[in-house]
């Protein structure tokens with residue numbers, strides 16, 4: 001931290017305290033050059049990014065709404081709250097590391113589907129049906145055919161895929177027959 005008095009970048013921290021709620025950390029510093037003291041505050045920067053929708057309108061990123069959508073997609077699947085939280089946190093990290101101010105809603109949708117595809121195929125298709133706005137059974141069948149052809153990698157727009165090689169949910173093993181059973185409309 002540059003000294004506000006002599007502008008040298010050479011200080012040491014003499015005291016560190018966190019606020020009552022723990023969200024702010026106050027550091028008392030002393031400049032090693034002019035020996036004057038100053039204080040810095042450290043706080044978490046909340047995601048300020050805005051989501052640009054298909055129609056071009058912008059709205060603040062709504063974590064609660066994303067969670068609702070995911071919970072709906074994961075309904076009655078063996079997916080824990082912790083896994084949903086992990087997925088949301090990863091998507092937020094992806095947004096934060098890629099965009100400063102605005103993020104296309106398509107980016108969020110594709111990332112969510114990518115990670116959901118690793119987790120559970122039924123939840124993936126449910127989410128896709130809402131996100132891709134399936135109009136009829138044809139759209140649904142096309143998505144299922146894409147999954148059949150490429151079961152390990154949901155067919156997403158390449159430009160929105162993360163460059164990671166490690167899976168977010170490495171221990172999840174899918175039961176393909178169980179997935180099929182739950183998609184049976186007669187059940």
Ligand SMILES: [Zn+2]
Nearest residue numbers: 003006031034
């Ligand atoms: Zn100084």
